[in-house]
Amino acid sequence: MNSRAVSSGTVVATQCDYERDGRQFGYLDIPSSRNESAWGVIRFPVCVIRNGEGPTVLFTGGNHGDECEGPIALQKLARTLSPEDIRGRVIILPALNYPAVRSGTRVSPIDGVNMNRAFPGKRDGTLSQLLAHYVTTVLLPMCDVVVDLHSGGKTMQFHPFACIHKLEDEALQARSRDLLLAFGAPISLVLEEIDNGGMLDTTVEESGKLFLAAEIGGGGTATAASVAIAERGVRNVLRHLGMLPAASACPAAAASGRSILDTSAAGAYLHSNHEGLFEMLADLGQEVRAGDAVAQVHSLTEPDAEPVVYRSRHDGLVIGRHFPGLIKQGDFLALIASPLKAGSGG
Ligand code: ZN
Numbered sequence: 001m002n003s004r005a006v007s008s009g010t011v012v013a014t015q016c017d018y019e020r021d022g023r024q025f026g027y028l029d030i031p032s033s034r035n036e037s038a039w040g041v042i043r044f045p046v047c048v049i050r051n052g053e054g055p056t057v058l059f060t061g062g063n064h065g066d067e068c069e070g071p072i073a074l075q076k077l078a079r080t081l082s083p084e085d086i087r088g089r090v091i092i093l094p095a096l097n098y099p100a101v102r103s104g105t106r107v108s109p110i111d112g113v114n115m116n117r118a119f120p121g122k123r124d125g126t127l128s129q130l131l132a133h134y135v136t137t138v139l140l141p142m143c144d145v146v147v148d149l150h151s152g153g154k155t156m157q158f159h160p161f162a163c164i165h166k167l168e169d170e171a172l173q174a175r176s177r178d179l180l181l182a183f184g185a186p187i188s189l190v191l192e193e194i195d196n197g198g199m200l201d202t203t204v205e206e207s208g209k210l211f212l213a214a215e216i217g218g219g220g221t222a223t224a225a226s227v228a229i230a231e232r233g234v235r236n237v238l239r240h241l242g243m244l245p246a247a248s249a250c251p252a253a254a255a256s257g258r259s260i261l262d263t264s265a266a267g268a269y270l271h272s273n274h275e276g277l278f279e280m281l282a283d284l285g286q287e288v289r290a291g292d293a294v295a296q297v298h299s300l301t302e303p304d305a306e307p308v309v310y311r312s313r314h315d316g317l318v319i320g321r322h323f324p325g326l327i328k329q330g331d332f333l334a335l336i337a338s339p340l341k342a343g344s345g346g
Pocket residue numbers: 063064067150151153
């Protein structure tokens with residue numbers, strides 16, 4: 001018999017018992033009555049691994065369906081993390097926007113919703129909003145920490161980074177910073193979002209819980225290196241929280257150093273005002289100075305026209321780029337991070 005969390009009013013049902021020790025693979029079933037399946041549900045995979053008392057961590061991947069490292073690393077974690085080895089509880093949603101992951105698209109093909117703009121969700125909303133509502137009202141109250149693994153998807157690529165946001169609560173900020181460094185991504189970043197409305201990040205942060213995101217790789221695929229960063233990162237988080245023995249080696253954290261970058265500088269985000277062939281002039285991970293060329297756009301209709309050059313507005317490191325070979329007006333073009341200034345979030 002599936003259990004529904006009646007008190008919170010969710011319509012999402014699961015056979016997983018979050019209080020039971022051991023490993024459980026199951027589903028979050030969301031009613032989806034449709035032409036092809038009158039009394040059907042959509043089944044979102046979930047794994048619960050628990051061993052007695054301790055912190056609870058929620059790991060999510062596939063918030064956007066064209067981002068592969070999270071689902072791959074988290075399914076591997078779900079299969080390989082032994083309940084006996086941990087203290088506390090790990091809840092894994094490898095495909096937060098499951099229909100989008102199945103179709104390899106950023107947003108859900110069922111309701112057209114971007115899951116990371118659907119939070120805190122709606123009890124009477126669309127499929128994605130129902131799932132977001134379940135995460136907010138049922139899972140989040142159980143959790144101490146939420147880690148959400150992203151990548152660039154089909155349209156972006158990143159120099160792999162883990163990130164937190166600037167928070168009002170100084171104590172929470174300090175704990176977030178420690179978690180950020182513990183993850184051990186090549187870059188640790190305080191990210192300024194273009195718009196943080198509707199994000200899982202914002203919902204978790206406003207609840208006073210610890211939140212960490214990562215942007216690893218991109219291009220709609222994964223590499224051996226990018227998956228390894230995600231796999232190391234999630235286990236480093238468990239070690240940092242005392243849920244796995246700290247004695248085990250933590251090479252990524254040691255290699256990444258302790259410096260933190262941020263994206264609060266004016267013009268950190270570059271957007272294209274032109275349509276055409278896209279050429280990077282400074283690759284990911286490259287340092288640039290203010291005024292340096294980052295990329296240029298070649299006209300497709302006027303081959304004799306000089307390309308339009310886009311320049312960095314400040315000194316920094318290229319950590320994000322548009323991925324496809326063609327670019328349009330309004331597309332994200334590049335992200336330039338700079339060293340974190342004192343008092344700005346780290
Ligand atoms: Zn994403």
